[in-house]
Amino acid sequence: xxxxxxxxxxxxxxxxxxxxxxxxxxxxxxxxxxxxxxxxxxxxxxxxxxxxxxxxxxxxxxxxxxxxxxxxxxxxxxxxxxxxxxxxxxxxxxxxxxxxxxxxxxxxxxxxxxxxxxxxxxxxxxxxxxxxxxxxxxxxxxxxxxxxxxxxxxxxxxxxxxxxxxxxxxxxxxxxxxxxxxxxxxxxxxxxxxxxxxxxxxxxxxxxxxxxxxxxxxxxxxxxxxxxxxxxxxxxxxxxxxxxxxxxxxxxxxxxxxxxxxxxxxxxxxxxxxxxxxxxxxxxxxxxxxxxxxxxxxxxxxxxxxxxxxxxxxxxxxxxxxxxxxxxxxxxxxxxxxxxxxxxxxxxxxxxxxxxxxxxxxxxxxxxxxxxxxxxxxxxxxxxxxxxxxxxxxxxxxxxxxxxxxxxxxxxxxxxxxxxxxxxxxxxxxxxxxxxxxxxxxxxxxxxxxxxxxxxxxxxxxx
Amino acid sequence: xxxxxxxxxxxxxxxxxxxxxxxxxxxxxxxxxxxxxxxxxxxxxxxxxxxxxxxxxxxxxxxxxxxxxxxxxxxxxxxxxxxxxxxxxxxxxxxxxxxxxxxxxxxxxxxxxxxxxxxxxxxxxxxxxxxxxxxxxxxxxxxxxxxxxxxxxxxxxxxxxxxxxxxxxxxxxxxxxxxxxxxxxxxxxxxxxxxxxxxxxxxxxxxxxxxxxxxxxxxxxxxxxxxxxxxxxxxxxxxxxxxxxxxxxxxxxxxxxxxxxxxxxxxxxxxxxxxxxxxxxxxxxxxxxxxxxxxxxxxxxxxxxxxxxxxxxxxxxxxxxxxxxxxxxxxxxxxxxxxxxxxxxxxxxxxxxxxxxxxxxxxxxxxxxxxxxxx
Numbered sequence: 001x002x003x004x005x006x007x008x009x010x011x012x013x014x015x016x017x018x019x020x021x022x023x024x025x026x027x028x029x030x031x032x033x034x035x036x037x038x039x040x041x042x043x044x045x046x047x048x049x050x051x052x053x054x055x056x057x058x059x060x061x062x063x064x065x066x067x068x069x070x071x072x073x074x075x076x077x078x079x080x081x082x083x084x085x086x087x088x089x090x091x092x093x094x095x096x097x098x099x100x101x102x103x104x105x106x107x108x109x110x111x112x113x114x115x116x117x118x119x120x121x122x123x124x125x126x127x128x129x130x131x132x133x134x135x136x137x138x139x140x141x142x143x144x145x146x147x148x149x150x151x152x153x154x155x156x157x158x159x160x161x162x163x164x165x166x167x168x169x170x171x172x173x174x175x176x177x178x179x180x181x182x183x184x185x186x187x188x189x190x191x192x193x194x195x196x197x198x199x200x201x202x203x204x205x206x207x208x209x210x211x212x213x214x215x216x217x218x219x220x221x222x223x224x225x226x227x228x229x230x231x232x233x234x235x236x237x238x239x240x241x242x243x244x245x246x247x248x249x250x251x252x253x254x255x256x257x258x259x260x261x262x263x264x265x266x267x268x269x270x271x272x273x274x275x276x277x278x279x280x281x282x283x284x285x286x287x288x289x290x291x292x293x294x295x296x297x298x299x300x301x302x303x304x305x306x307x308x309x310x311x312x313x314x315x316x317x318x319x320x321x322x323x324x325x326x327x328x329x330x331x332x333x334x335x336x337x338x339x340x341x342x343x344x345x346x347x348x349x350x351x352x353x354x355x356x357x358x359x360x361x362x363x364x365x366x367x368x369x370x371x372x373x374x375x376x377x378x379x380x381x382x383x384x385x386x387x388x389x390x391x392x393x394x395x396x397x398x399x400x401x402x403x404x405x406x407x408x409x410x411x412x413x414x415x416x417x418x419x420x421x422x423x424x425x426x427x428x429x430x431x432x433x434x435x436x437x438x439x440x441x442x443x444x445x446x447x448x449x450x451x452x453x454x455x456x457x458x459x460x461x462x463x
Numbered sequence: 464x465x466x467x468x469x470x471x472x473x474x475x476x477x478x479x480x481x482x483x484x485x486x487x488x489x490x491x492x493x494x495x496x497x498x499x500x501x502x503x504x505x506x507x508x509x510x511x512x513x514x515x516x517x518x519x520x521x522x523x524x525x526x527x528x529x530x531x532x533x534x535x536x537x538x539x540x541x542x543x544x545x546x547x548x549x550x551x552x553x554x555x556x557x558x559x560x561x562x563x564x565x566x567x568x569x570x571x572x573x574x575x576x577x578x579x580x581x582x583x584x585x586x587x588x589x590x591x592x593x594x595x596x597x598x599x600x601x602x603x604x605x606x607x608x609x610x611x612x613x614x615x616x617x618x619x620x621x622x623x624x625x626x627x628x629x630x631x632x633x634x635x636x637x638x639x640x641x642x643x644x645x646x647x648x649x650x651x652x653x654x655x656x657x658x659x660x661x662x663x664x665x666x667x668x669x670x671x672x673x674x675x676x677x678x679x680x681x682x683x684x685x686x687x688x689x690x691x692x693x694x695x696x697x698x699x700x701x702x703x704x705x706x707x708x709x710x711x712x713x714x715x716x717x718x719x720x721x722x723x724x725x726x727x728x729x730x731x732x733x734x735x736x737x738x739x740x741x742x743x744x745x746x747x748x749x750x751x752x753x754x755x756x757x758x759x760x761x762x763x764x765x766x767x768x769x770x771x772x773x774x775x776x777x778x779x780x781x782x783x784x785x786x787x788x789x790x791x792x793x794x795x796x797x798x799x800x801x802x803x804x805x806x807x808x809x810x811x812x813x814x815x816x817x818x819x820x821x822x823x824x825x826x827x828x829x830x831x832x833x834x835x836x837x838x
Binding site: 037040041042043046105106107108109136137138139140141142143144145146147150189190191192216217218219220221222223226243245246247248249251252271 | 573576577578579582648649650651652680681682683684685686687688689690734735736737761763764765766767768770771787788790791792794796797816
C-alpha cells in the first residue's frame, strides 16, 4: 500500500526514541534522513521531500514537547502533522448531479477508473453514466463497454465516430437521464501538443464540474511535469491513483497534488470494478504510520455486511460479536463478510497491527493459503449440525470423524478449525466491553508487540 | 529523455573538478602563477581537451615535472592548470580526497534520484565513482576533467551496458519460427509495442503472426485485431477467459504450418504481486518455451520499476526490455535501473503513438549523449 515502507522503517527509527524524554540533534537527523529516504523511494518529488524534511527537522528541534509528552510522541505528532499537510484533504465529491472529466497518460488506468467510479456512485444511490471518447486506441470502446457492463452502469460510446468532442457532446445528450456523467478520454502525455489541444476542446464541450488526473502509482519524478501541464490545460481538481495493489508507493500522486494545488480523490486497488476507495487523509496517514486504517475497514465491513445476505439471516447481528458467546456461526459470518470485502491481503492491510511491518514478515503465499483454508473451513461447517455450530466446544472425537467423512476434509483440518474458533472466541472476549481508550491502548500494544501479540492473536492463528 | 540528468551530470563534473582543483591549488600555492586557473567556469575547457591531453599525459605521467611543463604550449590557461597538477602529482601528492567528494556526490545522488534512477542503483553508481576517484593518483596526470568524466562514464556504462543481446540479430539467426513473448504490468503498452515490432519486422522482410495471450482484459482481442487488420498480419486469438498458453501454442503451430517467421505473443498485463497471474505466466513460459521473452515497462515509471522487472524476470526469465513512452519522459532513470537489476539490455524505446515510433536503444550513445557538453 501507499508508503507503507515508510511506515515500517519510520516505526523502527522512532522506536529508538522510546524511553527518551529529550531528543538530541542526532536523533532528529537520523529520523529526518529516514523520512527522506522513504519518501524518495516512494517516488515523491525530490524538492518536495527536502521541504518536508526541513520543516520536520526545524520543528522537532525548536518546539518544546508539551509537558508529559515523550520525545517519541512529540516527533510522531510533528511527522504526522507535516504529512497531513503534504497529502492534504481528500477531494470533495458531492453526491449530486455532476460531470467529471478524466485525463491522464496512456495506460494509467482511466477507463478502468471510470467504470469503478461509476460503480462507486451507483452504490451511493446515484445513476452514473460513462462516456467513452477514446477514438484513438483500438479496443478502447470495447473495453469501456465491457467494464461498464460489469459495473452495471449506463454507457455511451460510438465506435464509428472519430471526433472525440462530438462523442462527448452526443454522449451527454444520450445519457441525459443519468445523475453523474463520467467522461473518459484517450491517454495522452504533456508533450503531445495536439492531444493536449484536443482535451482542451473536450473540456470546453462538456464543461465538467471537476477534472481528475488519473495517475499510475508507479509513476516517477515525471509526475510533476505531467501534472503541471494537465493543470495548465484543463485545470486539475483531484487525482486518482491506480494500481495501488502493486508494490509502487504512489508518491508521484503526492507530487501531482502538490504541483496542481489539488487533492487525492480516489484510490484504485485491484482489477475488478469494486476495487476503489475514497482517499481519506487521516486513515491514509494512520496506515502510513503503521496504525492501521480503521475507518476504511469499517466502511468495507458495512458494505460487505449488506451483501452477506442479512435478509435470510435476520437474527444475526454483527453487534452480537461484542456480547455473549462467539459461535462457529459467527465465525462463518465473519469469514463470509471478509470474503466479500475483497482479497484478504487488502483487508489485512487495514487492520491495526496487521499492515506494514507484519505483512512483510509473512511469506508471499500466506494469503492464498489462508484463503484456501477459509474455503475448507466453510465446507466443514456445512457438514456440522446446528447444535455443533452453536456449541463447538462440545464436538468430540467421534463427531470429528463423522464431519470429516461428510465434508471430505481431514480430521486434522477440522481440529484446526475448532482451535481457530477457540482462539477467535478468546480474542472477542477481550474486545467485549472495551471503550475507545481501551481500543487505543490495545492498538498501541499490538504495535509495540510487532503486531503479533495481544489482540492480534486471534487473526494471527490463521496463518 | 535524460535531459534533467544531463544537466545534473554536468554540474557534478564541475563540482568534482572544482573540489579537486581547489586542492591542487592549495598544494601548489607556491606556484602562484596559475592560481586563477582553477575556477569552475574553466573546468569545461579542461575537459574538452581532455582526450588530447590524456594521450600525452599518460606518456609523461612518470616523467619529470619539467617535461610536463614543456608540453602543452598552445593551451592557454588550462594548460597551466594541467601542468601544475601534473607537477604536484609528480611530487607524490594525492589531489582528490574522499571527504571533499562527499558534497558533490550527495548532489549527484539526488540528481540520479530526480531522474528516477532506483535508490540502490544510484548508490552503486556513487560507490563506483567514489572508488574510482578517491585517492586517485596515477590517472590524475590526465586532467581532473577527464578523470571525472571517465569515472562517470565507467560507472554509468557499468550499470547500463549489460552483455549484448541484439534483438534483430537474434531474430535473423534463430531457426524459424521464432517465438517472442511480451510480459509486463497493466497499461505499459505491451500491445502497442507488439504492433510496432510487427511492423518493423514485416518491413525487414519477415512474416509475422500475432497471438493474443491477453484473454483477461476487456477489449484486448479487439485492440490487437485492429492492429492486425491495419498491418495486414494474422492474429490468433481465443475467447475471453481462455487459456493464454493455448493461444500462443496455437500461434506457434500456425506459424509452423504456414512458414511464418516470427510469432509475437501478447500477454495480459498483471501486477507482479498477483501470484495467480504470475503462476500463469510461469506456465506459459514452461509450456510454450518461447525463444525470447521481452519485458515491457514505461519509461515514466519510478522507483518501483526494478521491483517489477525483477519479479517478471523471476517468473519467466527475460532476454531484454522495451521501455515505452520515452517521449513523455525527461528523466529516463528507469532505463538505467531496469537493465542493471535484470542484467538484460534495453532493446528498444517506444517514442510515440505511431507504428514507426520505435527506436533501437544504444547504451554507449546514451552515455555519450549524457556526458556531451551542452555548448
